[in-house]
Amino acid sequence: MHGRPRKAPKPEDEAASSAKAQKLRALQTQFFSFHHNKIYTKEAVELSAKLLEINPESYTAWNYRKLAVEHYLNLPDCNPDSIKSVLDDELRVVENALRQNFKSYGAWHHRKWVLSKGHSSIDNELRLLDKFQKADSRNFHAWNYRRFVAESMKRSEQDELKYTEDMIYTNFSNYSAWHNRSVLLSALFEKKAEGFLLKEKVLLEEYEFIHQAIFTDPDDQSGWFYHLWLLDQTVTTDSPLLASSWPGHGSDVLLVGDRCYNGSAFSPFSALHSDSGLFPIVLSFNQPVGGVNSSTVTVECGFNKNEDLFWKPLSASNSQTARVWVAHLKIPSSDLHSTVEVSVGHSKGIISTRGFEYSHPSMFSFKVHVQPMERDSSQVSVAESISLREENFKVYGTQSEESIIDSSDQLIIKNGHETTASNWRFEALAKEIGCFRELLSLVDCKIGKLTLARLLKAYDAMSYPFANKLVHSEEVLELYSDLMKLDPTHYQFYKDEHSIVLLQKVTSSKESLLQHCFQYKDSVSSAICGPICLRLNNLSLSRMGAFEKLLWVQMLDLSHNELQSIEGLEAMQLLSCLSLRNNKLRSLTALEPLRKLKSLRILDISYNQIGDQSIDTTRYVCSSPLSHSVGSELNRDETVTSDVALINNWEAFYIFKDFNLNQLDIVGNTIADEKFKSVLVKIMPKLKQLDGKLLD
Amino acid sequence: MDDVPPYPPIDPTTFDLIVIGTGLPESIIAAAASSASKSVLHLDPNPFYGSHFSSLPLADLPSFLSSHSSSPSPPRSPSSDDPNEFSLLEFATRPLYSSIDFSTFSPNLLDQHSRRFNLDVAGPRVFFCADKSIELLLRTGTNQYMEFKSVDATFVGDNKGNLWSVPDSRAAIFKDKSLGLVEKNKLMRFFKLVQGHLAGEQDVKISEEDLQSPFVDFLNKMGLPPKIKSFILYAIAMADYDQEDTGVCRDLLKTKDGIDQLALYNASIGRFQNASGAFLYPIYGQGELSQAFCRRAAVKGCLYVLRMPVTALLVDKDTGCYKGVRLASGQDIFSQKLILDPTFKVTLPLGSSPPLPLKEKLPFFSLKDDKGKIARGICITKASLKPDISNFLVVYPPRSLFPEQVTSIRLLQIASNLAVCLPGMFVLYISALCNDDDQGKKLIHAVMNMLLTVPLDSESNAAVQSETAEIGCAVQDETSESSSGGPSDSGEEKPTLLWSALYSQELTLGQVDFICSTPMPDGKLNYNDLIDTTFKIFQEIYPEEEFFPETSLENPEGDGDASPET
Numbered sequence A: 001m002h003g004r005p006r007k008a009p010k011p012e013d014e015a016a017s018s019a020k021a022q023k024l025r026a027l028q029t030q031f032f033s034f035h036h037n038k039i040y041t042k043e044a045v046e047l048s049a050k051l052l053e054i055n056p057e058s059y060t061a062w063n064y065r066k067l068a069v070e071h072y073l074n075l076p077d078c079n080p081d082s083i084k085s086v087l088d089d090e091l092r093v094v095e096n097a098l099r100q101n102f103k104s105y106g107a108w109h110h111r112k113w114v115l116s117k118g119h120s121s122i123d124n125e126l127r128l129l130d131k132f133q134k135a136d137s138r139n140f141h142a143w144n145y146r147r148f149v150a151e152s153m154k155r156s157e158q159d160e161l162k163y164t165e166d167m168i169y170t171n172f173s174n175y176s177a178w179h180n181r182s183v184l185l186s187a188l189f190e191k192k193a194e195g196f197l198l199k200e201k202v203l204l205e206e207y208e209f210i211h212q213a214i215f216t217d218p219d220d221q222s223g224w225f226y227h228l229w230l231l232d233q234t235v236t237t238d239s240p241l242l243a244s245s246w247p248g249h250g251s252d253v254l255l256v257g258d259r260c261y262n263g264s265a266f267s268p269f270s271a272l273h274s275d276s277g278l279f280p281i282v283l284s285f286n287q288p289v290g291g292v293n294s295s296t297v298t299v300e301c302g303f304n305k306n307e308d309l310f311w312k313p314l315s316a317s318n319s320q321t322a323r324v325w326v327a328h329l330k331i332p333s334s335d336l337h338s339t340v341e342v343s344v345g346h347s348k349g350i351i352s353t354r355g356f357e358y359s360h361p362s363m364f365s366f367k368v369h370v371q372p373m374e375r376d377s378s379q380v381s382v383a384e385s386i387s388l389r390e391e392n393f394k395v396y397g398t399q400s401e402e403s404i405i406d407s408s409d410q411l412i413i414k415n416g417h418e419t420t421a422s423n424w425r426f427e428a429l430a431k432e433i434g435c436f437r438e439l440l441s442l443v444d445c446k447i448g449k450l451t452l453a454r455l456l457k458a459y460d461a462m463s464y465p466f467a468n469k470l471v472h473s474e475e476v477l478e479l480y481s482d483l484m485k486l487d488p489t490h491y492q493f494y495k496d497e498h499s500i501v502l503l504q505k506v507t508s509s510k511e512s513l514l515q516h517c518f519q520y521k522d523s524v525s526s527a528i529c530g531p532i533c534l535r536l537n538n539l540s541l542s543r544m545g546a547f548e549k550l551l552w553v554q555m556l557d558l559s560h561n562e563l564q565s566i567e568g569l570e571a572m573q574l575l576s577c578l579s580l581r582n583n584k585l586r587s588l589t590a591l592e593p594l595r596k597l598k599s600l601r602i603l604d605i606s607y608n609q610i611g612d613q614s615i616d617t618t619r620y621v622c623s624s625p626l627s628h629s630v631g632s633e634l635n636r637d638e639t640v641t642s643d644v645a646l647i648n649n650w651e652a653f654y655i656f657k658d659f660n661l662n663q664l665d666i667v668g669n670t671i672a673d674e675k676f677k678s679v680l681v682k683i684m685p686k687l688k689q690l691d692g693k694l695l696d
Numbered sequence B: 001m002d003d004v005p006p007y008p009p010i011d012p013t014t015f016d017l018i019v020i021g022t023g024l025p026e027s028i029i030a031a032a033a034s035s036a037s038k039s040v041l042h043l044d045p046n047p048f049y050g051s052h053f054s055s056l057p058l059a060d061l062p063s064f065l066s067s068h069s070s071s072p073s074p075p076r077s078p079s080s081d082d083p084n085e086f087s088l089l090e091f092a093t094r095p096l097y098s099s100i101d102f103s104t105f106s107p108n109l110l111d112q113h114s115r116r117f118n119l120d121v122a123g124p125r126v127f128f129c130a131d132k133s134i135e136l137l138l139r140t141g142t143n144q145y146m147e148f149k150s151v152d153a154t155f156v157g158d159n160k161g162n163l164w165s166v167p168d169s170r171a172a173i174f175k176d177k178s179l180g181l182v183e184k185n186k187l188m189r190f191f192k193l194v195q196g197h198l199a200g201e202q203d204v205k206i207s208e209e210d211l212q213s214p215f216v217d218f219l220n221k222m223g224l225p226p227k228i229k230s231f232i233l234y235a236i237a238m239a240d241y242d243q244e245d246t247g248v249c250r251d252l253l254k255t256k257d258g259i260d261q262l263a264l265y266n267a268s269i270g271r272f273q274n275a276s277g278a279f280l281y282p283i284y285g286q287g288e289l290s291q292a293f294c295r296r297a298a299v300k301g302c303l304y305v306l307r308m309p310v311t312a313l314l315v316d317k318d319t320g321c322y323k324g325v326r327l328a329s330g331q332d333i334f335s336q337k338l339i340l341d342p343t344f345k346v347t348l349p350l351g352s353s354p355p356l357p358l359k360e361k362l363p364f365f366s367l368k369d370d371k372g373k374i375a376r377g378i379c380i381t382k383a384s385l386k387p388d389i390s391n392f393l394v395v396y397p398p399r400s401l402f403p404e405q406v407t408s409i410r411l412l413q414i415a416s417n418l419a420v421c422l423p424g425m426f427v428l429y430i431s432a433l434c435n436d437d438d439q440g441k442k443l444i445h446a447v448m449n450m451l452l453t454v455p456l457d458s459e460s461n462a463a464v465q466s467e468t469a470e471i472g473c474a475v476q477d478e479t480s481e482s483s484s485g486g487p488s489d490s491g492e493e494k495p496t497l498l499w500s501a502l503y504s505q506e507l508t509l510g511q512v513d514f515i516c517s518t519p520m521p522d523g524k525l526n527y528n529d530l531i532d533t534t535f536k537i538f539q540e541i542y543p544e545e546e547f548f549p550e551t552s553l554e555n556p557e558g559d560g561d562a563s564p565e566t
Helices: A011-036 A042-054 A059-073 A080-100 A105-116 A123-135 A140-152 A157-170 A175-191 A199-216 A221-235 A375-383 A404-414 A423-442 A446-467 A473-486 A488-506 A510-514 A588-596 A626-636 A644-648 A650-656 A674-683 B024-035 B060-067 B107-112 B132-140 B170-175 B181-198 B208-212 B215-221 B226-236 B255-268 B287-299 B356-360 B437-451 B461-470 B473-485 B487-491 B528-541 B550-554
Strands: A242-246 A252-256 A271-273 A278-290 A297-300 A312-314 A322-330 A336-344 A362-370 A393-395 A517-521 A528-535 A555-557 A577-579 A602-604 A663-665 B014-020 B040-043 B086-093 B097-104 B148-151 B153-157 B163-165 B279-282 B303-305 B310-316 B322-327 B332-340 B344-346 B373-381 B392-396 B409-415 B426-434 B497-506
Touching (some): A011 A059, A042 A059, A042 A080, A059 A105, A080 A105, A123 A140, A140 A175, A157 A175, A157 B170, A175 A199, A175 A221, A199 B170, A199 B181, A221 A446, A278 A336, A423 B181, A446 A473, A446 A488, A473 A488, A488 A510, A588 A650, A650 A674, B014 B322, B024 B132, B024 B287, B024 B528, B153 B437, B181 B226, B181 B255, B215 B226, B215 B255, B287 B303, B310 B332, B332 B528, B373 B437, B409 B437
Parallel strands (some): A252 A271, A602 A663, B014 B040, B014 B332, B153 B392
Antiparallel strands (some): A297 A336, A393 A517, A517 A528, B086 B310, B086 B344, B148 B279
């Protein structure tokens, strides 16, 4: 069935196929006339069977037969015997059609439909399936149907598991069998069936099983996919956990109306400028969750009612699940020193996308200090421009003892109690790591390296709360660098992984993070102004990651990297200043995550590749449903449809209309001609500076 | 065989070719010659087809073996000159079997049903699904006369009584429980290397230097551990002699030959959809093969006369050239060519040398150097050696049973589903190459003692017991060890022996004849070498003729479907 080269048809084959087409056309014409006239005589029904035996893909004919069956079943003289004979006929037709084409969707579906009538013996189906699956053991239609049959006849998962085992022993290059195995095991775990209570024991046996396949033939991919599933089962804790928050537990946050603050007692890490009077609280979970609202998360503070808080998911898609959620407190404009307590998951309702309940209620608190807004200074900041140039930065001294970084760590340790109960996960991963090091000592294989990198990464992530460092990050980075050279076709994938590991490494310790923290110093006044700027420039990043460690960042320099996408950046709710200068962003739609950053005032996207390509690949590559949402929103906006320039730049309109930018740099992109700039000014009336030029 | 019915006269009396004996090589030649439109007379003194390749009922086997074991019968009368123009050279029989030893532990049961057994005289033997014999069967349409079943597995035995399945394919390596992960990886990579080499992939080509070096050296170079080397050499490449001891090894495999063997094995697995392993075995026994070629020959006009002994060779008085044979009936039949089975030898008149023209044409193929003997054993049991599997091969690599064992011992278990024995019974064929009868007995007994329970209350059991005693301390130790704690004894009883036949068979042809003689069954597991030799004999007698021309495919009786019926 598989791996057979296609041969060019011989002349006699062509003749045969055209004769067949001729016959088929004649049959079809006659069939349609029966169908349209609702003729269900024996002769007419037999004609449709003939048609289906030649062409099982004829959906209309299958539907016709369904109608005919209904017709017969509704006849007044219908008795159990005649029903059985009608349905048996259907099964026979399907079987003949399947002989013609194993992979006919219509035929398989018709069979299910007939069986769902409940008059046919289901035992027979298993025998038929055995025959089909022997002929083509990997046919996913047959496997799908098998799941249906097994369920209908209440065949135990254990029996089916044994069947997958037999099939795998016959030939282990069988994605369908491995896949069915994972489906069955998931069901058995969920049921807590006998012998499957101890997930760890079963998983260790499965690892042992898959090793046989991987070591026997490391080039065969079907085994690797199953291994990936096992790894996922090992690493992923069932119930979601809170990974970090902003503000962190025990932190003091100073809310200022002015960007400059001299001689403040507060660490520049914890001072937040807000001109909107809104104070964000950000929760970052270890996996996407839904159901975050004012009843599952309660915020106790002196100045806002919990019920008024609206929790918003932050994800690229508009789904109601996300890893990161945000709510905004309204800060009174008076002097304030208040403690805020946030309790997460004390009442049920936070559920992971995999259906598991958040089961580790946690609580964190922080203090908010508000400096009254100074109207005058906000006027000053209008004229001020921020320029993220090298000479404007000063290395941030390590004088601060209690930084945001520490408090986010505390939060993770608080959740560590689940991990201590899961020593087997460590042991399993350690064993796998040993196993794959051995494999790589035997053969140089790409997928082996990738798996080792994944294993090491997972091990580091799991041990981080205890070790407080990523022990293997250097090795993982090396493996991905190797893979980029070994397997150029998947370069971008490895590069992305490499970027994320690099970011995790940078954010893993206070020391390494502080090396990237700088203070902005205005070149004119040379006053130390504004919050800490995290500079992750020149790291050749192609993707952003480690967001749970970066929730506190207000100024971010990502210039001189290789970013094509900034997916996930929406988690960084405090961002007010962002430089993406000299990256590889290719389209305006790649900026989609920024729409959710309400504090963003200064954006530098100069020297990217926006407009280089007429086709926007982001829209096809990314999971963002942007392409669907764009049109509908535009239609509602009538002010726009009248303006030709805006219609022609509807993407720019869609992206930029929600921005509250003061300052934008877009020079060095193909798209950024004078005409486009004038459109931008129109979309963003609040913009004060464009490409370094003050606007009127 | 003594009270043969009155011999019918044969008509016509002149043929292109006379073939005497219906063993496999003779039958193939008869069929090939008939296909080449030669008129052929095929005679056999026996009342059955197959000669030394036949499958016989239990009661007939002893008499057949012993009829070929006596010392050469002295010429009945000095060769006398006929009144006409021919000289008569009398045939003598050559002893081919020795140390024949039968033991019956269940006389009633077996005697009553003797005819329900089809015991191979030249066992153990199987077909590789892709070997030359299967190709020949398919090419000639002879497969239509036979049905096959798959031999399900190959095991390697050890001196503890364990039978380890041979990881001979990707699926088998995956499934194997005895190999470690690293070993699995090494073995599969070796298989892939061989496959790549055979497929002509440039980057995995095995160098010419390696191809000419001993296979065992190449396996060492590939870093294969001893266990895997043993699997490859003896259970896949089917080497006979200890490849790592050049002192005793008479068939040192070159890498090239080893790879060819692997290729054959690999091509055999999965060739037929309903054959799970690499081997096939014919229903009703191996004797069917010779018979099938005889039927093939008969279809093409070959004349068959069984129960027809021949007594003498007729040679031209003046030239000494072959003219024909004299049958036991006294009739003289003439032909241009003659093929004899290896039982016959021609007694030259004392003091005379072979007629000159024939001396020059000494057939090269019969000039086999001394290859010693092969010890064979046939055992009947009521239980399978391994539960849940009935037809399988077991190989005991050299020195796996005792230190002095220098050759592989092979065992084939065939169950009643192949119609070779009573339902519920199993026939075991054992063979090993040896230098002499004693050594051969020791080898066969070592396996029997390892795997079977030999009852003590038998009339001829003493022989087995005394042989056992001779095997020496090494084996005694091993067996006692295995009986005390070996895995095979922990759960199940060893099958009990019901009947056994042990004999040694000559491999050498002994004397170079001046008439074309076909070879005896060899020590191999399949028929490849025999078919090669047979082809050479055919070329020798008919250098102008094609060996089964392709047109024979158009034979309406051959449907070309070779799939074994299971």
